[in-house]
Amino acid sequence: xxxxxxxxxxxxxxxxxxxxxxxxxxxxxxxxxxxxxxxxxxxxxxxxxxxxxxxxxxxxxxxxxxxxxxxxxxxxxxxxxxxxxxxxxxxxxxxxxxxxxxxxxxxxxxxxxxxxxxxxxxxxxxxxxxxxxxxxxxxxxxxxxxxxxxxxxxxxxxxxxxxxxxxxxxxxxxxxxxxxxxxxxxxxxxxxxxxxxxxxxxxxxxxxxxxxxxxxxxxxxxxxxxxxxxxxxxxxxxxxxxxxxxxxxxxxxxxxxxxxxxxxxxxxxxxxxxxxxxxxxxxxxxxxxxxxxxxxxxxxxxxxxxxxxxxxxxxxxxxxxxxxxxxxxxxxxxxxxxxxxxxxxxxxxxxxxxxxxxxxxxxxxxxxxxxxxxxxxxxxxxxxxxxxxxxxxxxxxxxxxxxxxxxxxxxxxxxxxxxxxxxxxxxxxxxxxxxxxxxxxxxxxxxxxxxxxxxxxxxxxxxxxxxxxxxxxxxxxxxxxxxxxxxxxxxxxxxxxxxxxxxxxxxxxxxxxxxxxxxxxxxxxxxxxxxxxxxxxxxxxxxxxxxxxxxxxxxxxxxxxxxxxxxxxxxxxxxxxxxxxxxxxxxxxxxxxxxxxxxxxxxxxxxxxxxxxxxxxxxxxxxxxxxxxxxxxxxxxxxxxxxxxxxxxxxxxxxxxxxxxxxxxxxxxxxxxxxxxxxxxxxxxxxxxxxxxxxxxxxxxxxxxxxxxxxxxxxxxxxxxxxxxxxxxxxxxxxxxxxxxxxxxxxxxxxxxxxxxxxxxxxxxxxxxxxxxxxxxxxxxxxxxxxxxxxxxxxxxxxxxxxxxxxxxxxxxxxxxxxxxxxxxxxxxxxxxx
Amino acid sequence: xxxxxxxxxxxxxxxxxxxxxxxxxxxxxxxxxxxxxxxxxxxxxxxxxxxxxxxxxxxxxxxxxxxxxxxxxxxxxxxxxxxxxxxxxxxxxxxxxxxxxxxxxxxxxxxxxxxxxxxxxxxxxxxxxxxxxxxxxxxxxxxxxxxxxxxxxxxxxxxx
Numbered sequence: 001x002x003x004x005x006x007x008x009x010x011x012x013x014x015x016x017x018x019x020x021x022x023x024x025x026x027x028x029x030x031x032x033x034x035x036x037x038x039x040x041x042x043x044x045x046x047x048x049x050x051x052x053x054x055x056x057x058x059x060x061x062x063x064x065x066x067x068x069x070x071x072x073x074x075x076x077x078x079x080x081x082x083x084x085x086x087x088x089x090x091x092x093x094x095x096x097x098x099x100x101x102x103x104x105x106x107x108x109x110x111x112x113x114x115x116x117x118x119x120x121x122x123x124x125x126x127x128x129x130x131x132x133x134x135x136x137x138x139x140x141x142x143x144x145x146x147x148x149x150x151x152x153x154x155x156x157x158x159x160x161x162x163x164x165x166x167x168x169x170x171x172x173x174x175x176x177x178x179x180x181x182x183x184x185x186x187x188x189x190x191x192x193x194x195x196x197x198x199x200x201x202x203x204x205x206x207x208x209x210x211x212x213x214x215x216x217x218x219x220x221x222x223x224x225x226x227x228x229x230x231x232x233x234x235x236x237x238x239x240x241x242x243x244x245x246x247x248x249x250x251x252x253x254x255x256x257x258x259x260x261x262x263x264x265x266x267x268x269x270x271x272x273x274x275x276x277x278x279x280x281x282x283x284x285x286x287x288x289x290x291x292x293x294x295x296x297x298x299x300x301x302x303x304x305x306x307x308x309x310x311x312x313x314x315x316x317x318x319x320x321x322x323x324x325x326x327x328x329x330x331x332x333x334x335x336x337x338x339x340x341x342x343x344x345x346x347x348x349x350x351x352x353x354x355x356x357x358x359x360x361x362x363x364x365x366x367x368x369x370x371x372x373x374x375x376x377x378x379x380x381x382x383x384x385x386x387x388x389x390x391x392x393x394x395x396x397x398x399x400x401x402x403x404x405x406x407x408x409x410x411x412x413x414x415x416x417x418x419x420x421x422x423x424x425x426x427x428x429x430x431x432x433x434x435x436x437x438x439x440x441x442x443x444x445x446x447x448x449x450x451x452x453x454x455x456x457x458x459x460x461x462x463x464x465x466x467x468x469x470x471x472x473x474x475x476x477x478x479x480x481x482x483x484x485x486x487x488x489x490x491x492x493x494x495x496x497x498x499x500x501x502x503x504x505x506x507x508x509x510x511x512x513x514x515x516x517x518x519x520x521x522x523x524x525x526x527x528x529x530x531x532x533x534x535x536x537x538x539x540x541x542x543x544x545x546x547x548x549x550x551x552x553x554x555x556x557x558x559x560x561x562x563x564x565x566x567x568x569x570x571x572x573x574x575x576x577x578x579x580x581x582x583x584x585x586x587x588x589x590x591x592x593x594x595x596x597x598x599x600x601x602x603x604x605x606x607x608x609x610x611x612x613x614x615x616x617x618x619x620x621x622x623x624x625x626x627x628x629x630x631x632x633x634x635x636x637x638x639x640x641x642x643x644x645x646x647x648x649x650x651x652x653x654x655x656x657x658x659x660x661x662x663x664x665x666x667x668x669x670x671x672x673x674x675x676x677x678x679x680x681x682x683x684x685x686x687x688x689x690x691x692x693x694x695x696x697x698x699x700x701x702x703x704x705x706x707x708x709x710x711x712x713x714x715x716x717x718x719x720x721x722x723x724x725x726x727x728x729x730x731x732x733x734x735x736x737x738x739x740x741x742x743x744x745x746x747x748x749x750x751x752x753x754x755x756x757x758x759x760x761x762x763x764x765x766x767x768x769x770x771x772x773x774x775x776x777x778x779x780x781x782x783x784x785x786x787x788x789x790x791x792x793x794x795x796x797x798x799x800x801x802x803x804x805x806x807x808x809x810x811x812x813x814x815x816x817x818x819x820x821x822x823x824x825x826x827x828x829x830x831x832x833x834x
Numbered sequence: 835x836x837x838x839x840x841x842x843x844x845x846x847x848x849x850x851x852x853x854x855x856x857x858x859x860x861x862x863x864x865x866x867x868x869x870x871x872x873x874x875x876x877x878x879x880x881x882x883x884x885x886x887x888x889x890x891x892x893x894x895x896x897x898x899x900x901x902x903x904x905x906x907x908x909x910x911x912x913x914x915x916x917x918x919x920x921x922x923x924x925x926x927x928x929x930x931x932x933x934x935x936x937x938x939x940x941x942x943x944x945x946x947x948x949x950x951x952x953x954x955x956x957x958x959x960x961x962x963x964x965x966x967x968x969x970x971x972x973x974x975x976x977x978x979x980x981x982x983x984x985x986x987x988x989x990x991x992x993x994x
Contacts, residue, residue: 689872692871693871694871696870696973696976697976701863701864703863705863738859773861773862774863814979
């Protein structure tokens with residue numbers, strides 16, 4: 001394949017694989033020699049024979065916008081095949097115009113020779129418009145089209161976005177051959193898949209030139225597990241580059257099965273692949289954060305998270321409890337933990353770790369001189385001390401001034417054994433772990449009570465990660481190569497992932513590590529220790545027999561569900577992986593009922609022990625269920641026959657985007673909604689801070705979520721009745737915790753279309769969930785906002801409806817409050833707080 | 835202890851000011867991009883803790899250090915934003931007693947960085963895209979807009 005094809009192959013991959021069109025202009029790098037971040041990315045390194053310097057626009061992603069609404073409904077109805085959106089090659093603009101619009105999903109429009117040497121190709125994605133934010137500038141397009149394309153600008157109305165590429169004349173044949181190439185399969189010549197397979201076959205014979213032409217993210221996505229295993233097993237003899245090996249170690253996105261298969265291949269293969277890989281990559285360790293060893297360790301760490309089980313967690317946890325019960329002290333406690341329970345600490349502050357040691361008086365003899373246990377050479381045995389940045393030089397053998405890594409024998413210990421690594425901001429936190437009572441009080445504190453106004457003062461909590469022993473050892477090696485900052489940043493992000501916390505909410509408890517305990521996997525893992533602490537399960541079984549067994553079974557379901565869902569704090573709105581919740585809702589309902597009944601039958605002592613479970617996870621799971629039931633009871637009456645919330649989620653899973661409301665909501669209900677929308681119009685709450693101090697933007701977001709005015713007025717009444725409690729407003733609207741602060745000035749904005757400046761393109765519509773910027777963890781289809789207890793009419797509920805203001809970014813407020821008010825009319829921006 | 839104080843004691847002021855890692859305040863309506871208004875809230879809190887004079891000195895120290903690093907145009911936009919907010923806080927809102935010192939060293943660093951971005955972005959794109967998503971060019975334009983506001987509203991130039 002020529003380099004032209006190599007390049008366009010990436011473009012085409014983008015066309016047929018990326019059904020959710022998640023394009024992020026990352027703000028990094030430049031346009032031509034780095035990349036566009038395209039949910040993964042397309043490397044836009046240009047082939048040699050496409051000379052961009054002499055062409056007008058050359059290869060760049062260009063966004064064509066017009067105000068004509070594209071009917072993407074047709075495309076949605078048909079549903080895209082996940083892997084193949086057909087390309088249509090048109091030879092002239094007349095050809096293009098003759099094709100019914102509905103038949104074009106994504107087309108390449110071969111335009112004309114812009115110079116003698118170049119031909120211009122435009123890839124157009126017509127359904128992109130509804131999903132992402134854009135800055136509309138019709139006049140510019142018209143100008144550009146007239147000026148540069150020499151054609152009436154109407155074709156911009158056909159396609160909202162286009163990728164235009166100039167190809168040199170001598171490459172045109174191969175280019176067009178490629179464009180007409182279907183995805184195909186391995187057995188059909190002249191198809192994409194055929195060529196890809198040829199590259200894999202060559203790779204397996206030691207010829208890596210073909211496979212190296214592919215973008216590695218494509219290799220990660222496309223290669224079969226069998227080929228992957230073969231290549232990994234033989235990576236050394238096949239002379240592969242490290243980047244290709246890393247691609248093989250990276251599973252396709254959201255593909256847990258493949259991730260587990262890769263990990264298990266490393267773990268159980270008869271040839272010691274991990275040792276070979278480790279020996280290879282550790283030679284590539286440098287102080288550069290981007291070094292292959294760092295990436296290799298990250299790959300292992302991420303793969304391992306797919307095989308980590310609650311048994312692994314509990315095994316360590318139980319041992320940990322035992323050590324704490326019998327031991328006191330500070331640093332020596334961690335050494336004890338390291339030796340007996342496979343628990344280590346990674347201090348995140350190099351200065352603190354260096355000098356903090358002295359402050360806390362850890363005598364040198366307590367320091368482990370070597371990462372391997374002296375009592376049991378099959379385990380690595382380093383604790384807090386070992387993760388410092390500057391260990392004593394006697395840990396290394398120096399060779400010409402360079403440190404030589406300690407020798408590691410894979411025969412002596414199990415590199416796949418899961419260990420627990422605490423991430424410690426400051427050594428002071430470790431001092432909190434100096435006896436069993438503190439351990440219990442710190443780790444089992446009630447998660448629901450933690451993320452509050454004073455959360456920043458709460459430093460009792462720590463984060464941790466479970467990882468294979470080899471990864472912990474690698475941390476040791478990398479730390480000693482001064483990669484501390486990068487390691488720390490990465491570990492924090494992994495800890496976040498494992499804890500099920502995502503950045504959307506991390507700010508809620510920015511410094512409170514309790515958040516990590518309060519949410520998701522880690523919280524359950526820790527809290528479940530109360531049930532799995534020595535003797536507790538047995539006591540329940542001994543005293544309560546089959547009822548006790550029922551109770552434990554019910555808890556296991558709640559635990560599993562919570563681990564999967566990460567709804568520990570937010571309930572139904574804000575829960576991730578809601579698909580799994582909905583598909584298991586019957587089991588969860590039954591488990592919650594059983595748990596509640598049996599819990600009440602337990603002795604007071606057992607109830608006290610299990611109180612953290614009851615107060616946090618049971619109650620949160622219950623709230624989630626109640627909110628879910630309430631939601632579907634409002635959604636179902638407006639759904640078309642045969643449609644359900646599950647159908648909508650299935651569609652999203654399959655197509656990467658939510659279906660349009662018209663495909664699942666009854667036509668009359670949709671009409672009613674839209675009529676009400678026109679009558680009532682919309683309102684939203686906003687803080688002045690958001691306008692005048694968020695200086696990165698001089699407009700509202702392109703899609704502004706809002707509520708029907710009458711509903712928002714009821715929410716406002718609730719707020720007033722609560723004594724203007726900001727938490728009430730946040731809770732009623734189910735928005736992020738820092739959306740409104742106590743020192744904010746808060747306003748309600750009523751969007752009256754008749755009074756809004758006439759030049760805006762504001763449009764009201766039912767949200768699809770595909771809006772630019774939307775947080776889908778909060779989005780629930782059907783224009784439904786969470787039901788709210790009516791504080792004015794006690795005992796009644798408010799059932800607010802949601803809508804979207806499209807093109808809300810079309811008027812700039814320039815961070816000026818008066819300008820912002822003038823957009824909506826001064827009388828429609830009403831202060832409600834303080 | 836406020837977040838800025840913590841970031842200082844943890845040697846993480848860059849992350850704090852630019853909204854990286856645990857310092858990210860995500861904006862749920864903009865794909866979780868950082869909301870600098872909340873960071874500025876923390877800066878105001880720091881000013882209450884140590885006084886506005888110490889705050890402005892520290893902030894300028896951190897900004898200068900950041901300008902010496904390889905940052906993105908989005909970071910550059912935020913830095914410019916903090917400067918504008920501090921100036922506005924002093925001149926208009928009267929929430930700070932002391933003025934952020936825009937000295938020659940700062941102007942030199944700022945101008946150098948601005949030139950670097952302009953050069954990079956112009957080199958890479960010969961036709962301006964005015965309406966893309968939040969990309970390099972967008973943030974550079976935004977930084978220039980804010981710098982221009984500093985000049986027109988407060989008669990303070992950020993460049994040489």
